[in-house]
Amino acid sequence: MDWAAVIALGVAVVVFALLRGGSFLSAANAVNILRSMSITTIFAIAATITMAPDGFDMSACTLATVSSFLFASLFLWFGLPLWMSVVLTVVLTIVLYLLTMFLILVCRVPDMLATCALMFVHQGLGLWWTGGGAVSAGMPTAWGTAPLRTGWTEGALAIGAAPWCILIMLACVAFAFIFLQYTRHGRCLYAMGSNRTAAAYSGIPVKKYRFLAGMLTAAILAVGAIVVCSRNSAAQISGCDSYLMPSLAAVFVGRSVGGAEKPNALGTLVGAALVAVLENGLTQMGVVYYVLPAVKGGVLVLALVAAYGPRRRSAHVIS
Amino acid sequence: MDWAAVIALGVAVVVFALLRGGSFLSAANAVNILRSMSITTIFAIAATITMAPDGFDMSACTLATVSSFLFASLFLWFGLPLWMSVVLTVVLTIVLYLLTMFLILVCRVPDMLATCALMFVHQGLGLWWTGGGAVSAGMPTAWGTAPLRTGWTEGALAIGAAPWCILIMLACVAFAFIFLQYTRHGRCLYAMGSNRTAAAYSGIPVKKYRFLAGMLTAAILAVGAIVVCSRNSAAQISGCDSYLMPSLAAVFVGRSVGGAEKPNALGTLVGAALVAVLENGLTQMGVVYYVLPAVKGGVLVLALVAAYGPRRRSAHVIS
Amino acid sequence: AGTTQSGPDPAAVDSPVAGKKVAYIMQMAPSDIFQMWSQSAQETAEGLGMEYDAFFCGGSDAQWQDTVAQCAAAGYDGLLLSHGGQNYAYSFLKDLLEQYPDLKIVTFDTQFKDGSGQTQTLEGVTQFFQQDAQFAQLLLEYVCQELYPDKTAAGEPVNILKVWVGPNFLSPFDRRQEGYAAYEEAGLIHTVETIGPSDFSNAEASMADITAATLAKYQPGEIDAIWCCYDLYASGVYTALTQGGYDIPMVSVDICNADIEKMAREGSPWKACATTNWNYNGEFGMRVLALELSGDYDAIIDPMTGECASWLELPTTVVTQDMVSGGGINVTNLDTVAGESYTDRSWMPTVAWMAELLGD
């Protein structure tokens, strides 16, 4: 069923609204839900763009941790203005992503393998930069001097708070949706994801497009990292690492939305929203903490079963 | 280069031996290395068997956590003899794996998607069984009564210590190697992994074989879980979860060994050994803990580049 | 959620907090000590006629913030918050209290630092802590005085292998470092090497491997003792020591059930743990929260100073191997052996109605 995830989302909202009424259905709680899904969604959009041309990046979130170190140190240690810290973080993250691209495109190491090894590299790299600690306001720099800026500014803290983090998330989703769905470049990425050889033989510069996808991924990862950093008012050790699985889950659940059968931006948004609504609703219902993941997982499983189970469209029983 | 990982391993050993001499090259340190790689290798062997027929299981290690809860509770709470606890744990893990197989084979949810959702289910399931806590000696059971056995026995603790954990690891590797390389069933799994439709067209019962691979994976996961449990003398919350990435790394690094280009048991062993030797040697060299992952990752990257970079065997520039 | 029992004893006094909804929100993943925490908090809350729920956030700061915001939206009256990040907790809770002015909050191990890293307080919010610096010092005192009295008397520093990560990794670790540094500066100890796990997501196993590799390069006698800032790391150290057959004493901050079991084993190198009473912490927090809810702010007394405060610290105890080696000891019955400082509850904040309901 192509709309299983959307239906699951709808059902979840209705059930929680019936059971909890106003406390679930309030504007404030809608903001809660949107805010809680914002970071995961941003990372999931990055993963969507990588996965469109059949790429895979297990090191995405470890790289984001490095980005968050970069952002915090540019802003606090070097005292750069906010906009410049943001721009430089995005640029530097893209530069760091060149290593990933070098391994994948020049050395032709398969994506999974290369990024699996890069996870370790990023972990070490980030901590080497900070001297083994987190970067937060009021702490001396890695080389022991006083930071040029003593604290976060209002503006820097606003990035990670509603409404900004929500708007950033929506902007990322909208960008990825339009880019993948309505532009020639998006079409080329999907073609590569479908059959790389055929794409190359059709005159699509496959390496350039894989590179393009990588660069966009890096830029979005940097944005996600900045939001995480702002939200925690610090760049923490392994601060972004744990977003990998939730963001993959969002992409996976969203893959089937609308019968696309490929990673797509709206599906990813629906996937992330489903998880966020479940977490919020179940928390409000006071479900015991240790049963909550099981219920959440159960609903996801049901959504996936509904999406894939009844599909007998093609006669190939063996597929 | 087909032997890149093996060469990297050899070079690492020689370099560390030259730099650190006896403290690295002693028998005691060899045991350290083997012991430190044992658990990762066992889980990696489970992953190898799943991945041979192109399966994937992101929930392997969360299931192992559930198994470790089962083992600890059977042994401590119910006071079963050690052998019976082991056998029952393996059996119950296999039973739990039926859910995974049901989703993949009956509901036809793609592996990655199904197991991604199952991670949450397992997490909840395990904690529900223990009532939300770890299982350790001397603690009351989930239902509040005194456990039938007050502590771990020598035998139970020996499983996770040298030489037993090493022997268990070697047994798993040997089994997987012989099974995949020299039996008809192993070849059927590889055929499926290479082209599932072709395998089905050749009359290979693909679903049965995917099931077989799943069951073997489950059994090996249970063994790994028991070793973890014995090593920690407790079944801890999320105790096995974090072995996922290291075990995948071992499989990935080992994939190219001997030009196999598919997950294979010996390659997996080499991959795990490479990581373990690097950790041990670098620690002995006094590399700071937070830079260590970067160096480790760097060596892995080099091994992968050597394995995939120079391969220009086929004339196809586009691959 | 937990089982919502049928309110307080009808014969007892009316509870001013009856029917209030409270939640315990923990930043980390559940483990047996935090469960004991939660259990004692739950018993206290239910004893006072409140509804109690617990949430764990798997170590994710974002999830901690989300859960806190969700509970505020869901109409909880009071929140007992644990291990929030020192960098964001202040601004986050400040905004939250502006949005929900009636919400009562008590925090554990959560420092408030503003955007510039300055320590702050929040009106009406009580913070309580373990005495982390003292943890470190008590353990080192134990090492110097009990394990190496001769060396210490001779003015020779004790050689310590230090297990620590940071700075700024976790605020409690930083405070433990303060206590450690004091001893180092005093020349009582000498740090041979500092090690930490190379993989934080698999800290225990990683610590075991790192320790095994590190020990292999030292000769016997070069390390006198191992000091661990955290019992999870200590657990890995213990594995390396026992499996490698080393006879080096180790001490650690924090305690859990598996730790006790390991300490109690014959010939165990694990000599001591510094801890607070985990059965009391949850109760303490919940009592403070109830006092906030009933408006009895003047009854919130710091155990250390005996004065009314919004910054409280819990008393510390060192649990030694001798205490637990008798067998049958676990975290729930540790009070039977751990001495007076561990079982003393005279510092529990209370008022008349609370004493009545909880049977003080």
Add this chain to the structure above:
Amino acid sequence: MDALTLQAKDISVEFPGVKALDGVDFQLLPGEIHALVGANGAGKSTLMKVLAGTNPDYSGQVLLDGRPVELRSPGAAQQMGIHIVCQEVDQALAPALSAAENMLLDELGRKGRLWINWRKVYWRAEELKGQLHMDFDVRTPVSRLTLAQKQMVLIARALHSNCRILLLDEPTAPLSTVETEMLFGLCRSLVRDRGMTIVFISHRLPEVLEICERYTVLRNGRLAASGPITPQTTADELVAHMLGGEMSAVCRTPGAPPVGGEMLSVHGLSSRDNSVRNVSLTVHRGEIVGLAGLVGAGKSELCKTLFGILPRSAGEILLEGSPAPLRSPAEAVALGMGLVPEERWKEGLFLKESLSFNLGIAGLKRWSNLSFLSQKGLDQNARTQMEALEIKTPSPQQRVGLLSGGNQQKAVVGKWLAADCRLYLFDEPTKGVDVGAKAELFQVIAGLAQAGCGVLYASADAGELLKVANRIYVLYGGCVAAELDAAHTSEEEIMYYAVGGKSPFLPTEQREGEVRT
């Protein structure tokens, strides 16, 4: 009349929107070679899949030796001795496994011994290889074999098993005359020595008439005709059954020599892997140039080298007089070239995507404005191409993987027609395309030439080349062996050069630097 070996009664298969088989009856006599013919999408492959057990959702009855059987899985069919060599070789091969393992894959599927004896596996594979006159290392992974070699591996697989009924779904499509003859020899001996029954599908009707004893014709999923093949049976008769009478006998003969200037000129081109050696050729505007040669002669490699896929080690390529770097297909396409590749599954199609997606992918720039795509434009284009090439399917949104083999081939060709190239490279473009559609396709290609494009047309079928080409280069061992004028040559002459001027199995070395006429 002999007792029937196999009798299929009232077989129907339905897919969403398509009735692929509609009450078809089909009979096989023991020890015959039976032709199954029909236009693209008539249902031939579907019927074969039913018999081979790979399409279990059929209705109707199958009798084997008079006993009803259920063919609901490949294993069940194989147990009854029915084996298939399916149309899309990539579907039936495990690319990561060695050729030897692929040849013996059916045996792996059967219950039996637990252990693999690798010595025996390789020994048996060598033996099969010998029977089929193949020449490659049986330990090579299949992914590194050529299409023809892959086809032979599949035939070897069928040979290895103890089969009674062998279903060959267009096995000769990637083969040239020499291999085809060899395959036919093999088929005859199988029938003679092992008493096998063979079903043979092909769109090359002369072949069919040569080897088969009886025929069945399918049209639009229904049985159109069946009967014995006698010396009197003609191809036209079969075509009439296939197309339902109205055969537009379009047989283009090469037009007047081209007027245009040089579109492509190649001097001393060699590929790095030496599969193309010192090739020089020219293609003029408005000219169709044929590339003839046996399998393995390097036709595909030449096309791929020109298209920038295979790296070249020497040589110069001029496009309309200016040097063309051609280091990648992207560059080639940017310079206005288009390649219809040989292996449609691997190189040509996005199987899981829609027809509209596939037909538009090579000319995306035409339907995009500031990079934004016009879905309407793409659909419009798809409809135009579907009509021009007679691609039979319910809608442009149909997944390409679900089309019949011939229609998939048309989609690969159609993708480039929409791309507005000036130089077309066609590598076996008619592979699997039926006679009627082939004539259409020739018209389309002639139209391209008339519009001033250059066309290089590679085919192992010399007859086909004589029909379309103005000039023909014959390749042998990667070198140009001859350049012939299509109007003044014959199939025999082409074959003479294609086999090296002498005998078919001459080692390559002896012919190096062969003179051109």
